[in-house]
Amino acid sequence: MMKASKYEAVxxxxxxxxxxxxxxxxxxxxVIALGATLxxxxxxxxxxxxxxxxxxxxxxxxxxxxxxxxxxxxxxxxIVCGYFALSIPLSIxxxxxxxxxxxxxxxxxxxxxxxxxxxxxxxxxTSILYLAHTGSGSANWLAVCQQFNDFCHQASGSLIGxxxxxxxxxxxxxxxxxxxxxxx
Amino acid sequence: MMKASKYEAVxxxxxxxxxxxxxxxxxxxxVIALGATLxxxxxxxxxxxxxxxxxxxxxxxxxxxxxxxxxxxxxxxxIVCGYFALSIPLSIxxxxxxxxxxxxxxxxxxxxxxxxxxxxxxxxxTSILYLAHTGSGSANWLAVCQQFNDFCHQASGSLIGxxxxxxxxxxxxxxxxxxxxxxx
Numbered sequence: 001m002m003k004a005s006k007y008e009a010v011x012x013x014x015x016x017x018x019x020x021x022x023x024x025x026x027x028x029x030x031v032i033a034l035g036a037t038l039x040x041x042x043x044x045x046x047x048x049x050x051x052x053x054x055x056x057x058x059x060x061x062x063x064x065x066x067x068x069x070x071x072x073x074x075x076x077x078x079i080v081c082g083y084f085a086l087s088i089p090l091s092i093x094x095x096x097x098x099x100x101x102x103x104x105x106x107x108x109x110x111x112x113x114x115x116x117x118x119x120x121x122x123x124x125x126t127s128i129l130y131l132a133h134t135g136s137g138s139a140n141w142l143a144v145c146q147q148f149n150d151f152c153h154q155a156s157g158s159l160i161g162x163x164x165x166x167x168x169x170x171x172x173x174x175x176x177x178x179x180x181x182x183x184x
Numbered sequence: 185m186m187k188a189s190k191y192e193a194v195x196x197x198x199x200x201x202x203x204x205x206x207x208x209x210x211x212x213x214x215v216i217a218l219g220a221t222l223x224x225x226x227x228x229x230x231x232x233x234x235x236x237x238x239x240x241x242x243x244x245x246x247x248x249x250x251x252x253x254x255x256x257x258x259x260x261x262x263i264v265c266g267y268f269a270l271s272i273p274l275s276i277x278x279x280x281x282x283x284x285x286x287x288x289x290x291x292x293x294x295x296x297x298x299x300x301x302x303x304x305x306x307x308x309x310t311s312i313l314y315l316a317h318t319g320s321g322s323a324n325w326l327a328v329c330q331q332f333n334d335f336c337h338q339a340s341g342s343l344i345g346x347x348x349x350x351x352x353x354x355x356x357x358x359x360x361x362x363x364x365x366x367x368x
Contacts, residue, residue, distance in 0.1 A: 066322035069311045101365075108361060112354055116303055123304035124311035127253045131312070132323065138250035139316065141325040170296055173357075177292065180365045181285075 022179045023095040026107075026172060030091055033168040034084035037118070040161035041077035044070060044125075047158065049151035062148040069128045070155065076121035077162060080114050094179075104180045108173055115169040122162040129156055206363045207279040210291075210356060214275055217352040218268035221302070224345035225261035228254060228309075231342065233335035246332040253312045254339065260305035261346060264298050271295075278363075288364045292357055299353040306346040313340055 050061040064070040090107055094100045132152055135143035145152035234245040248254040274291055278284045316336055319327035329336035 062322065067320060068314070105365075109358065112357060116299070116350070116354065119300055119303040120307035123307040127308035127311050128315065130252070131315070136251060138246065139325070139328045141323070144323045166300070170300065173296060174293065177361055177364070180361070181289075 019099075019179045019183055020095060022175050023091065026175060027088065027091045027095060029168050029172055029175075030084050030088055033165040033172075034081055034088070036161035036165045036168070037077045037081040037084065038161075040158045040165070041074050041081060043158035043161070044077070044155055045074045047151050047154035049148050051147060062144070062151040064155065067128055069124045073121045073125040073158075073162070076117050080118050080165060083110065083114050099183055101180065101183065104176050108176050108180070111169050111173050111176070115166065115173065118162060118166050118169065122159060122166060125155070125162075126159060129159070203283075203363045203367055204279060206359050207275065210359060211272065211275045211279065213352050213356055214268050214272055217349040217356075218265055218272070220345035220349045220352070221261045221265040221268065222345075224342045224349070225258050225265060227342035227345070228261070228339055229258045231335050231338035233332050235331060246328070246335040248339065251312055253308045257305045257309040257342075257346070260301050264302050264349060267294065267298050283367055285364065285367065288360050292360050292364070295353050295357050295360070299350065299357065302346060302350050302353065306343060306350060309339070309346075310343060313343070 044064050048061065048063045064074060087107060087110065090103050094103050094107070097103075129145075129152065131141060132148075133143060133145045133156075135141050228248050232245065232247045248258060271291060271294065274287050278287050278291070281287075313329075313336065315325060316332075317327060317329045317340075319325050
């Protein structure tokens with residue numbers, strides 16, 4: 001019935017063809033997000049700055065693992081990057097077999113878990129970096145980014161890839177959900 | 185075909201009845217999450233501590249709006265709480281009409297948006313509170329919770345409701361997605 005309608009009516013939107021397009025879009029999104037999270041993880045992990053002079057701080061170099069939140073950010077981006085690498089074969093499977101219902105459900109649930117992890121890591125890092133940029137008057141915390149300018153720039157830049165991957169994960173959940181509800 | 189199998193086979197799991205149970209579960213979850221986010225928002229907004237003595241800090245009272253992240257936390261919890269209040273009628277609609285496909289899709293997408301907002305607010309607040317508890321040696325930030333002990337306790341407690349609501353939102357997305365894929 002599906003195969004027949006595919007050639008009979010254009011308006012009927014044949015499920016198999018549509019889901020194939022969705023699956024290819026899914027694969028492209030995953031490859032982009034893989035690159036984005038890899039970039040984020042590497043950018044944060046390599047952000048380091050040594051100051052040419054001694055300040056009132058005891059330490060005169062800044063590294064990502066000075067803040068546990070930044071270390072968490074690197075870890076989560078590496079995990080999500082690894083997940084994307086592993087999910088690509090599953091995504092290819094859904095291109096080859098349009099009715100791969102189990103694969104889609106696994107992808108949606110895992111995407112949801114990764115979305116939670118990545119959103120938490122990116123938000124926590126953003127809030128710490130915001131504090132590092134502005135300081136906090138009431139807590140008497142200084143804006144350390146005034147000293148560690150390059151470090152802060154690189155760390156802030158690494159957020160771009162992470163938030164990009166968050167948006168992609170949300171799109172992936174929506175398009176896979178659409179594919180799942182269509183193929184019945 | 186569906187209507188016929190409903191009375192023929194018990195193992196066939198009639199779609200209409202199953203989705204009704206899912207919709208009732210959805211409603212219960214929403215009411216719980218409404219209370220949780222309301223509690224979180226109120227707990228954080230009312231957290232305030234005045235110290236009976238002057239410390240080396242210029243200000244001797246702590247309030248939630250000393251940190252922009254805490255103000256964001258209160259705002260997001262209030263938004264999500266309002267969303268749950270508005271989504272309850274829609275959830276009741278899916279109980280009354282089991283095949284309310286559009287309502288379910290709207291609920292899933294809005295749940296996803298709220299999940300993103302709430303995860304980001306809860307994680308950012310957690311990271312700031314962690315810093316307030318432990319301080320940061322390399323940034324020379326003091327552990328202000330040693331002075332503002334009650335404030336920190338109440339702010340930390342308000343995270344429970346928020347993270348509870350995050351878990352409920354994830355479950356809601358999964359069960360609504362299941363209902364959606366079943367009813368075709």
